[in-house]
Amino acid sequence: MPDAAAVRRSVAAVWRIESARIVAGLTRMTGDFAFAEDLAQDALAAALEQWPAEGVPRHPGAWLTAVAKRRAIDQWRRRERQDARVAVIAHDLEEEQRLAVDADPSDPDEIHDDMLRLVFIACHPVLAREARVALTLRVVGGLTSEEIARMFLQPVATVQQRIVRAKKQLAGVPFEVPPREEFDERLGGVLGVLYLVFTEGHTATAGDDWMRPELSFEAVRLARVLVGLAPREPEVHALLALMELTAARFPARLGADGEPVLLAEQDRRRWDRAAIRRGRASLARAQEIAGDRGLGPYALQAAIAEQHDLATSVEATDWARIVAAYDGLAALAPSPVIELNRAVAVSMAEGPAAGLAIVDGLAGEKRLAVTHLLPSVRGELLARLGRDEEAHAEFERAAGLARNARERAVLLAKAAATGGRRPADA
Amino acid sequence: MSKYMLIMRADDTGAANYEQIPFEQVIEAMGRYNEAMMNAGVLLAGEGLSDASEGFVVDFSGEEPLVTDGPFGETRELFNGFWIIEASTREEAAEWAKRAPLGPGAFLEVRRVNGPEDFPQDNEWIKKEEGWREEQAARAAGDD
Numbered sequence: 001m002p003d004a005a006a007v008r009r010s011v012a013a014v015w016r017i018e019s020a021r022i023v024a025g026l027t028r029m030t031g032d033f034a035f036a037e038d039l040a041q042d043a044l045a046a047a048l049e050q051w052p053a054e055g056v057p058r059h060p061g062a063w064l065t066a067v068a069k070r071r072a073i074d075q076w077r078r079r080e081r082q083d084a085r086v087a088v089i090a091h092d093l094e095e096e097q098r099l100a101v102d103a104d105p106s107d108p109d110e111i112h113d114d115m116l117r118l119v120f121i122a123c124h125p126v127l128a129r130e131a132r133v134a135l136t137l138r139v140v141g142g143l144t145s146e147e148i149a150r151m152f153l154q155p156v157a158t159v160q161q162r163i164v165r166a167k168k169q170l171a172g173v174p175f176e177v178p179p180r181e182e183f184d185e186r187l188g189g190v191l192g193v194l195y196l197v198f199t200e201g202h203t204a205t206a207g208d209d210w211m212r213p214e215l216s217f218e219a220v221r222l223a224r225v226l227v228g229l230a231p232r233e234p235e236v237h238a239l240l241a242l243m244e245l246t247a248a249r250f251p252a253r254l255g256a257d258g259e260p261v262l263l264a265e266q267d268r269r270r271w272d273r274a275a276i277r278r279g280r281a282s283l284a285r286a287q288e289i290a291g292d293r294g295l296g297p298y299a300l301q302a303a304i305a306e307q308h309d310l311a312t313s314v315e316a317t318d319w320a321r322i323v324a325a326y327d328g329l330a331a332l333a334p335s336p337v338i339e340l341n342r343a344v345a346v347s348m349a350e351g352p353a354a355g356l357a358i359v360d361g362l363a364g365e366k367r368l369a370v371t372h373l374l375p376s377v378r379g380e381l382l383a384r385l386g387r388d389e390e391a392h393a394e395f396e397r398a399a400g401l402a403r404n405a406r407e408r409a410v411l412l413a414k415a416a417a418t419g420g421r422r423p424a425d426a
Numbered sequence: 427m428s429k430y431m432l433i434m435r436a437d438d439t440g441a442a443n444y445e446q447i448p449f450e451q452v453i454e455a456m457g458r459y460n461e462a463m464m465n466a467g468v469l470l471a472g473e474g475l476s477d478a479s480e481g482f483v484v485d486f487s488g489e490e491p492l493v494t495d496g497p498f499g500e501t502r503e504l505f506n507g508f509w510i511i512e513a514s515t516r517e518e519a520a521e522w523a524k525r526a527p528l529g530p531g532a533f534l535e536v537r538r539v540n541g542p543e544d545f546p547q548d549n550e551w552i553k554k555e556e557g558w559r560e561e562q563a564a565r566a567a568g569d570d
Contacts, residue, residue, distance in 0.1 A: 006517075013517035017466060060521075115465075214514065217427040221512075224467030251543070269556035274470070 004052040011047050011056075012144075018061040019044070019142040020225075024114035026068055027175050033121050034167035035072075037139060043068040115140075116229040117175050123190040124173060131166035132193045134159055140225070141218055151215045152200065187230065191239050191298065194219050194226065198243050202250065203404075213250055220247055227282075237286035238299035244279030245305035248272040260406050264314045276309045300329045319349035336365040340377055352384040372401035376411055383418050392418040429470065429539035430519040432509040432526065440531025455527035463511060463522060474507035510539065 019040060026036035043064045057063040122135040137143045137151075145163065149156040178186045201216030223240040230236050252266035261267075283302045290299065303325045311317035326342035339362055347355025359378050368374040379394030395415035402408040436444060444452070463469035475481075478496070485492045513519040516538075523534045545552045 009515060009517040010521070013515060013521040016514070016518060017521055214427065217512075217514075221467035225465060228465040228467075251541070269553070278470075 007052040007056060008048065010060075011044070011051055014047075014056070014060040014064070015044055016142040018064060020115060020118060020140050021111055022061070022065050022068060023139055024111065024118040025065065026072070027118065027121070028110075028114050029069075030072060031175065033170050033173070033175055036068075037167060039068040039071050040064070042071050112229060113177065115225070117177055119190055119226065119229065120178060120186055121170060121173065121175060123186070123193045124170060125186070125189060126169050126173065127166050129193070129196070131162050131169070132189070133197060134162045135166050136193050136222070137197065137218065138163060141222055143218070151212055151218075187233060187236070190226065191235060194223050195239060195242075195298070197222070198246075202246065202253075213247075216243070216247055216250070219243060232289060234286040234290035234293070235296045235298050237282045237289065238296060238302050241279045241282035241286060242298050242302035242305055244275050244282060245302055245309050248275035248279060248309055258406075260410055262410070263308065268312060271309065279309070280306060295328065297329060297332050300325045300332070314348070317348070319345055323349050336362055336368050337373070340368065340373055344377055344380075347381055347384070352381045356381045356385065370401070372398040372407070372411065375401065376414075379414065379418070383414075388418045427512055427514055428519075429541070430511055430513055431537045431539050432511065432519075432523050433535040433537065434474075434506045434508065434526075434528070435504060435533040435535060436506060436528075437531045437533075440529070440533075443529050443531055459525060459527050460509075462525065463509070468511045468513060468518075468522060470510045470512055472507070472509040475505060478504055 022043070023033075023036050023040045026039055027033045030036050030039075046067050047060075047064060051057070119136070119140055122139050123132045127135065134148055137148050138145065143151075145159045146156055148154075149159040152159070177183070198216050198219035201212045201214070201219060220240070220243045223236070223243055227236050227240050248271050249263070249266065251272055252268065252270040253261055255261050279302065283299065283306060286299045286302070287295065290296065295303065304322050307318050307322050307325075322345045323342065326338060326345050329338050330342060339358065343355045343358035343362075346358060356378070359374070359381060362368060362374060365374070375394040376398035379391045379398060382388075382391035382394060392415055395411050395418060399408050399411035399415060402411055460469065460472065483494050483496050485494060511519065511522055513522065519536055519538075523536050526534055528534065
């Protein structure tokens, strides 16, 4: 008998590769996303039960699909009120099952469409943001509720409830690629979900870990999937570029003891050159497709990341180009967070006083009041101007607002460096 | 997430089988396989190698390295091409490898690709090599 733990890992691997395709195909057939997802999960449970004893089948994906379809037929047969439509579908499915157990005669173009529909369903606007994230990771990414819960440091029950509720909300929502006039907006929502997953992975908003790279890498993988599904959309390429160019710096973001290392102190030799190359290629592709339409927000952010990745040091960075990209971003979608980042870039290009002038203009911004960002940037600029006492106060304020333990430690160290107590006494 | 290299090899049977299949069909099967991995977001790189007869061997058995036309060794020791994929587990890499459109006589050797974490960062040669990589990247960046 095969090693049960090894088989379980194999099931997980097959599931990651196959689940989205299975759910997409079942949804097209049944017209009911929630039902399809339940069927696929049932098939997964069956695999976990049977494969350890019987071994992994030769065509595991086909096996899972066959089991899911058989369950669909069983459920329909059991339903008392069997309308004609259901009977026809059940009959067709039975035929199909008889004819092809091992073969997988699916049309690749159809799969392509089904997958895109599935992505749009998982990120449907009727759902709250958290629900979109959970459903995308589960249905498109093939992650289990346990894996999602672990990555987001949430109880499994919370994630499960979120998914169940989301599936209920999607009842009756048609399984379709949105019409052209809605397409851009819906795609924008999808990109937003992927970027949220990515960002949560590398700037964890809560908890003790500075990074959860597996979450970020999952987002990168899903962005690559999306590029395959929507290859003519410049912002899809741009988002992938942004992720690759940002993830390229991950190897240098953690010190020997797991402490965060900020951009200025990073050993740039540890950056992933292959990822930088891939990111630059994606950005070039985005620019090429966008043509005269100009760069979108993800492309502009990717252009900023690209400048950081190309520079051999903070001093050697082309800050003027970064400022220009922030100007573009501020024009596209003005926000205090972008303005704050622009202030940092300006301070590098023109000196800390110029940056501080922008930062001081943001003092009343409500969105910045609850985060540590404003005081930590202000502290930085004040320190560079030699105004240590004021800088110290800002760093302490920032540390008090930081929700991530690692981030707090960095800010306390900066507070200590600008005078006052040492972090050990804090 | 780790990188894995899938290294393609074939013995005499495999090489003979391969000769039997129309080239169009090979291209199609490989194309589908590559597309599946691209679509899943796991494929990072891949190249096929040209016929071994175009290559040569450097033999280190003697005092001086000797360049010869071959032999290359057993047919099944020959590499014919490779893929580099990114997978979250060893099993996922195995699952992708199992899907390669290869037949009897073919082998895939799957190896994890070392990353910076596999080397001591303070070693002077490692540092030198990283410096070289950085220069290469800067040069590539200057090309456009």
